[in-house]
Amino acid sequence: MADWKTPDNVKYTENDEWIRVDGDTAKIGLTDYAQDQLSDIVFVDLSEVEVGSTVTKGEAFATVESVKAASDVYAPASGKVTAINTALEDTPEIINSDPYGDGWLIEIKLSNPAELNDLLDAAAYAKHCAARSA
Amino acid sequence: MMTELILNKNGAPPPLEPLIYELSVPGRVGVNLPAPDVPLADLPADLLRTSLDLPEVSELDVVRHFTRLSQFNHAIDIGFYPLGSCTMKYNPRLNEDMARLPGFATIHPLQDPATVQGALALMYQLQEWLAEISGMKGVSLQPAAGAHGEFAGILMIRAYHLANGEPHRTKIIVPDSAHGTNPATTAMAGLQVVEIPSDANGDVDLDVLRGVCGDDVAGMMITVPNTLGVFEAHIKEIVDIIHGCGGLMYMDGANMNAMLGVAKPGELGFDVMHYNLHKTFSTPHGGGGPGSGPVAANEKLLPFLPGPIVDILEEGDDETPPLYGFVMPEKSIGRLKAFWGNFGMLVRAYAYIALHGAQGLRDVTNHAVLNANYVRAMLKDTYPMPFDRICGHEFVCMGHWKDAEGVHALDISKRLMDYGFHPPTNYFPLIVPEALLIEPTETESKQECDRFIAAMKEIAREAHESPELLHEAPHKAPVKRVDDVRAAKQLVLCCRVLPEGEGEG
Numbered sequence: 001m002a003d004w005k006t007p008d009n010v011k012y013t014e015n016d017e018w019i020r021v022d023g024d025t026a027k028i029g030l031t032d033y034a035q036d037q038l039s040d041i042v043f044v045d046l047s048e049v050e051v052g053s054t055v056t057k058g059e060a061f062a063t064v065e066s067v068k069a070a071s072d073v074y075a076p077a078s079g080k081v082t083a084i085n086t087a088l089e090d091t092p093e094i095i096n097s098d099p100y101g102d103g104w105l106i107e108i109k110l111s112n113p114a115e116l117n118d119l120l121d122a123a124a125y126a127k128h129c130a131a132r133s134a
Numbered sequence: 135m136m137t138e139l140i141l142n143k144n145g146a147p148p149p150l151e152p153l154i155y156e157l158s159v160p161g162r163v164g165v166n167l168p169a170p171d172v173p174l175a176d177l178p179a180d181l182l183r184t185s186l187d188l189p190e191v192s193e194l195d196v197v198r199h200f201t202r203l204s205q206f207n208h209a210i211d212i213g214f215y216p217l218g219s220c221t222m223k224y225n226p227r228l229n230e231d232m233a234r235l236p237g238f239a240t241i242h243p244l245q246d247p248a249t250v251q252g253a254l255a256l257m258y259q260l261q262e263w264l265a266e267i268s269g270m271k272g273v274s275l276q277p278a279a280g281a282h283g284e285f286a287g288i289l290m291i292r293a294y295h296l297a298n299g300e301p302h303r304t305k306i307i308v309p310d311s312a313h314g315t316n317p318a319t320t321a322m323a324g325l326q327v328v329e330i331p332s333d334a335n336g337d338v339d340l341d342v343l344r345g346v347c348g349d350d351v352a353g354m355m356i357t358v359p360n361t362l363g364v365f366e367a368h369i370k371e372i373v374d375i376i377h378g379c380g381g382l383m384y385m386d387g388a389n390m391n392a393m394l395g396v397a398k399p400g401e402l403g404f405d406v407m408h409y410n411l412h413k414t415f416s417t418p419h420g421g422g423g424p425g426s427g428p429v430a431a432n433e434k435l436l437p438f439l440p441g442p443i444v445d446i447l448e449e450g451d452d453e454t455p456p457l458y459g460f461v462m463p464e465k466s467i468g469r470l471k472a473f474w475g476n477f478g479m480l481v482r483a484y485a486y487i488a489l490h491g492a493q494g495l496r497d498v499t500n501h502a503v504l505n506a507n508y509v510r511a512m513l514k515d516t517y518p519m520p521f522d523r524i525c526g527h528e529f530v531c532m533g534h535w536k537d538a539e540g541v542h543a544l545d546i547s548k549r550l551m552d553y554g555f556h557p558p559t560n561y562f563p564l565i566v567p568e569a570l571l572i573e574p575t576e577t578e579s580k581q582e583c584d585r586f587i588a589a590m591k592e593i594a595r596e597a598h599e600s601p602e603l604l605h606e607a608p609h610k611a612p613v614k615r616v617d618d619v620r621a622a623k624q625l626v627l628c629c630r631v632l633p634e635g636e637g638e639g
Contacts, residue, residue, distance in 0.1 A: 037567070040618075040619040040622075042619055042622040042623045043622070043623070065622070067618045067619055067622050068560075068561040069561060069564055093619075132567070133567065
């Protein structure tokens with residue numbers, strides 16, 4: 001089966017989002033598995049969030065549309081939005097080419113860092129991906 | 135956003151057929167209007183314009199242009215069309231004959247109902263038949279398509295709860311195998327979607343269902359057989375669980391081709407459902423239809439049906455036919471459409487039901503299910519199947535193999551075009567990776583099913599031995615592999631050549 005990247009420096013949700021903490025903020029994006037399953041991403045709708053608004057763990061904050069399907073993106077943790085990746089407006093395909101880097105979606109200031117404890121680590125998430133592609 | 139003609143850009147091959155604007159020659163005329171035989175009246179000056187940018191072409195130019203375009207297309211009249219979930223069955227020519235009868239084709243929707251009693255009698259009988267087939271109490275023919283019927287049904291459920299003083303019931307439960315229109319309908323109606331997972335057999339997970347049930351549930355939308363092509367094994371339990379918490383059951387009737395004369399949604403406990411006449415009852419679709427999505431309701435929801443519907447205003451006797459007219463149900467959610475639904479489609483569906491009769495409709499379902507299971511059984515050793523069980527009128531397999539990693543469902547579909555078949559539905563249902571949803575319908579012969587099976591097996595062999603054949607497919611279609619990323623991103627296209635400098639920026 002294909003080999004999806006699952007870097008160790010982020011935490012994962014079962015719904016294929018990642019979150020990477022850096023100081024008191026954290027970036028959120030879609031995993032390599034997610035972009036591979038969606039295939040070519042053509043549109044990212046981030047109109048539900050703006051800098052200063054809040055996202056709640058488990059609730060949808062964006063929609064990603066590919067040639068195959070449209071999917072909601074759920075917040076892996078709660079917090080106040082500190083930045084939005086506006087580059088995705090014109091070049092959503094960077095999620096395909098660099099899902100853990102330039103393809104990030106939003107950055108938040110965590111309101112409850114303890115929420116990260118029940119997210120998956122890289123090994124558990126890799127297992128989760130493999131189980132679904134069997 | 136800039137509009138542009140994209141075909142000739144960047145060294146792309148020239149188009150197969152010019153735009154009709156490119157065929158235009160100044161002064162060429164297609165139609166000479168006769169001299170008016172009624173008094174002339176002046177149009178208001180502010181509505182007049184001096185130029186109108188229409189192509190100037192002859193009748194022959196038009197006929198050739200559109201005939202050529204039609205030949206680039208695939209249609210049920212050309213070949214097998216196993217587009218799962220869409221029921222692309224043959225549309226009998228008799229339907230068309232009936233729809234063209236002057237008494238149906240030349241009437242006007244604003245005519246006095248007393249002068250179109252035959253048309254109303256047809257609508258009344260169709261309402262009765264659709265109620266009988268569904269096991270429901272009443273039908274409204276208003277909705278113009280399946281999703282429109284869903285919208286009607288969910289508004290009816292909402293209206294029912296409001297009438298019962300339960301405005302807090304705002305949640306609609308939708309399985310993750312649902313048609314995308316189900317959650318969209320729920321959101322459109324201002325209610326909240328609660329998605330629940332399927333279990334390993336493709337059925338609704340009953341434990342999860344019980345867990346989300348409560349007094350905030352308005353109802354549940356479910357497709358039977360579901361979009362995986364399998365009949366929900368626990369449908370009675372599902373209905374009981376939802377009714378037990380005070381919710382109502384909506385059945386998406388898109389897959390009624392698997393149930394005609396075999397199972398009635400009303401008897402399974404559903405409260406409301408819609409039909410897709412353009413699927414189950416052979417009215418044209420895939421070319422713009424128009425569709426028709428009648429909504430059927432049981433006793434509870436009968437007063438809430440969208441209207442007007444046709445009823446008998448005065449009973450007839452041996453001498454006199456009954457007097458038909460339009461009535462608004464007592465607590466109707468109102469009108470959903472101008473006039474009386476897509477009437478031309480109602481005539482075709484009526485003709486189809488009248489032609490088949492009860493036993494004929496049961497045969498339709500029996501043969502649709504048999505064909506699907508035959509194709510499924512013949513392919514199950516070649517294509518991975520997520521569920522090894524008897525299917526309804528369609529089945530899902532996976533267009534991907536571990537030992538042919540570079541090949542995906544899309545490649546298989548494109549390659550099928552080279553063999554003269556319309557591709558199956560791709561990447562739906564969403565919960566099966568690399569899904570190919572295959573629905574042969576009852577109108578295909580065993581020989582035609584066999585040809586399809588042989589092509590699918592041949593493509594599986596090619597996928598392993600020469601995958602590039604699939605990646606570059608289709609080879610024989612008039613248009614080769616299309617750029618679907620660009621198609622999805624460049625939403626604004628133009629159907630004519632723009633004059634220099636227009637439409638930029």
